[in-house]
Amino acid sequence: MDDVVLEMKDIIKEFSGTRVLDNVSFRLRRGTVHALMGENGAGKSTLMKILNGIYSKTAGSILINGKEADIRSSKAAKRLGIAMIHQELSDFPDLSVSANMFMANEYLSFGLIDERQMNKHCREMFGRLGVDLDPKSKIRDLSVAETQMVEIAKAISVNADIIIMDEPTSAITEAEVKKLFSVIRDLRGEGRAIIYISHKIDEIFQISDEITVLRDGQFAGTNLAANFTHEKLVSMMVGRPLDHQFYKTNHEIGAVLLEVKNLKREGKFRDVSFQVRRGEILGVAGLMGAGRTEVVETIFGLAKKSGGEVFMEGHRVNIRSPKDAIRHGLAFVSEDRKLVGLNLKGAIRDNITLANLRNYCLGRVVIQGRRECEVVDSYIGKLRIKTENRNKLVENLSGGNQQKVILARWMSCRPKVLILDEPTRGIDVGAKAEIHRLMDDFAAEGNCIIMVSSELPEILGMSDRIVVMHEGGITAVIGREHATQENIMAAASGF
Numbered sequence: 001m002d003d004v005v006l007e008m009k010d011i012i013k014e015f016s017g018t019r020v021l022d023n024v025s026f027r028l029r030r031g032t033v034h035a036l037m038g039e040n041g042a043g044k045s046t047l048m049k050i051l052n053g054i055y056s057k058t059a060g061s062i063l064i065n066g067k068e069a070d071i072r073s074s075k076a077a078k079r080l081g082i083a084m085i086h087q088e089l090s091d092f093p094d095l096s097v098s099a100n101m102f103m104a105n106e107y108l109s110f111g112l113i114d115e116r117q118m119n120k121h122c123r124e125m126f127g128r129l130g131v132d133l134d135p136k137s138k139i140r141d142l143s144v145a146e147t148q149m150v151e152i153a154k155a156i157s158v159n160a161d162i163i164i165m166d167e168p169t170s171a172i173t174e175a176e177v178k179k180l181f182s183v184i185r186d187l188r189g190e191g192r193a194i195i196y197i198s199h200k201i202d203e204i205f206q207i208s209d210e211i212t213v214l215r216d217g218q219f220a221g222t223n224l225a226a227n228f229t230h231e232k233l234v235s236m237m238v239g240r241p242l243d244h245q246f247y248k249t250n251h252e253i254g255a256v257l258l259e260v261k262n263l264k265r266e267g268k269f270r271d272v273s274f275q276v277r278r279g280e281i282l283g284v285a286g287l288m289g290a291g292r293t294e295v296v297e298t299i300f301g302l303a304k305k306s307g308g309e310v311f312m313e314g315h316r317v318n319i320r321s322p323k324d325a326i327r328h329g330l331a332f333v334s335e336d337r338k339l340v341g342l343n344l345k346g347a348i349r350d351n352i353t354l355a356n357l358r359n360y361c362l363g364r365v366v367i368q369g370r371r372e373c374e375v376v377d378s379y380i381g382k383l384r385i386k387t388e389n390r391n392k393l394v395e396n397l398s399g400g401n402q403q404k405v406i407l408a409r410w411m412s413c414r415p416k417v418l419i420l421d422e423p424t425r426g427i428d429v430g431a432k433a434e435i436h437r438l439m440d441d442f443a444a445e446g447n448c449i450i451m452v453s454s455e456l457p458e459i460l461g462m463s464d465r466i467v468v469m470h471e472g473g474i475t476a477v478i479g480r481e482h483a484t485q486e487n488i489m490a491a492a493s494g495f
């Protein structure tokens with residue numbers, strides 16, 4: 001068929017003997033958006049990294065426009081008209097936005113990099129995406145969402161025929177997603193082909209023409225998006241039908257565990273007051289930029305407050321660093337998994353029971369030797385972390401499985417207050433349900449959870465009470481029984 005721009009045939013990939021892609025075939029047509037779906041660790045990113053020349057395949061063939069292609073580097077991929085937005089965000093934090101965007105093809109005039117030209121082109125790209133960013137600012141100073149928009153602009157700017165987007169929307173706002181989708185539709189109209197990876201099933205149905213599903217490294221099926229239903233897609237991914245009810249049990253809500261009074265950070269948020277009780281899950285809803293992450297970071301001592309007080313079990317506590325916070329029984333899973341996150345070069349086992357954390361946790365649970373292995377293995381099992389064993393390096397795990405390791409680490413620390421910022425971002429449907437179950441168990445034991453989430457169904461399904469923020473202030477506190485999508489959205493928009 002002449003509209004096929006890419007064909008991957010019987011691709012096999014092994015990492016030191018372990019097969020992670022087993023005879024996978026994939027066919028992409030010009031002028032279409034093709035979604036690639038599957039659970040965490042199914043092999044999506046690996047297949048795309050092979051196409052982008054980052055990994056070499058163990059066997060199989062790749063045809064571009066019907067011609068066999070040997071793609072041995074990203075440069076070679078680029079020459080063949082392939083661009084990729086990576087799931088892991090940019091690795092060059094000290095570069096400026098524009099330098100990062102044009103890294104591989106800087107503008108040269110008389111042998112010098114033409115910065116003015118670069119900045120100009122950068123602004124044009126941002127204009128198209130509706131991004132308000134200074135090309136001269138440093139990557140390190142951007143939020144996760146902004147970095148993601150830069151990555152998107154970068155991939156679009158190179159005029160590729162095949163654009164791979166590996167979870168491009170995990171951190172951006174709904175308005176930004178809309179703009180991205182309109183750009184994707186333009187690109188499709190120009191005859192380009194887009195491979196779109198996401199765990200957000202609603203998005204998949206909105207944007208894709210075709211869907212291919214991988215399961216455990218194998219091809220599970222391809223069909224037109226119109227021929228799938230939500231249920232059909234999920235069961236093809238996980239190999240069984242999945243109950244998509246949220247897991248929430250009725251348990252006793254006890255005394256106040258954490259209280260925040262008039263917390264304030266200049267320029268970020270003000271007058272933030274709330275209580276969380278034993279057994280309770282407090283949801284924090286709001287639009288991106290409302291100050292939710294800033295509030296929880298401040299409680300955890302990652303940023304300095306400019307006013308207000310925090311109480312633990314009725315006692316005023318002075319938390320000036322994460323170390324103080326941990327000592328008082330708090331734990332924090334951040335939205336940016338690399339920031340407060342992982343030792344990528346370390347094994348899963350060491351990341352879950354990380355030595356310096358162990359010191360703080362001491363007195364609550366002493367994790368040692370065989371017991372340590374048991375704890376680690378139980379989390380690997382409970383969270384379904386896809387790995388051969390507990391000694392695998394975290395950098396070799398899939399994105400979603402890295403997120404699970406962070407969760408396991410903080411839960412194994414047995415905190416009283418667990419703060420979760422976007423806990424299921426990048427997590428597949430099946431594992432999401434497992435995480436929700438663990439959250440419920442954790443609260444049922446008399447602890448509490450503060451959960452920031454941009455996913456309204458998750459907020460509605462898991463929270464006992466919901467704090468809604470808008471532009472740095474709390475606009476509503478809504479009990480579970482009164483919460484609806486509508487009243488949360490209204491409060492989040494400041495009505």
Ligand SMILES: Nc1ncnc2c1ncn2[C@@H]1O[C@H](COP(=O)(O)OP(=O)(O)OP(=O)(O)O)[C@@H](O)[C@H]1O
Binds near residue numbers: 047386398
């Ligand atoms: N460099 C590597 N060395 C060893 N194993 C690897 C390496 N890269 C990936 N893997 C393994 O290959 C499997 C597939 O990983 P991949 O990143 O492709 O999953 P994914 O489908 O993108 O998942 P996610 O939705 O979590 O991003 C995983 O089990 C992962 O641990």
Ligand SMILES: [Mg+2]
Binds near residue numbers: 087
């Ligand atoms: Mg991936």
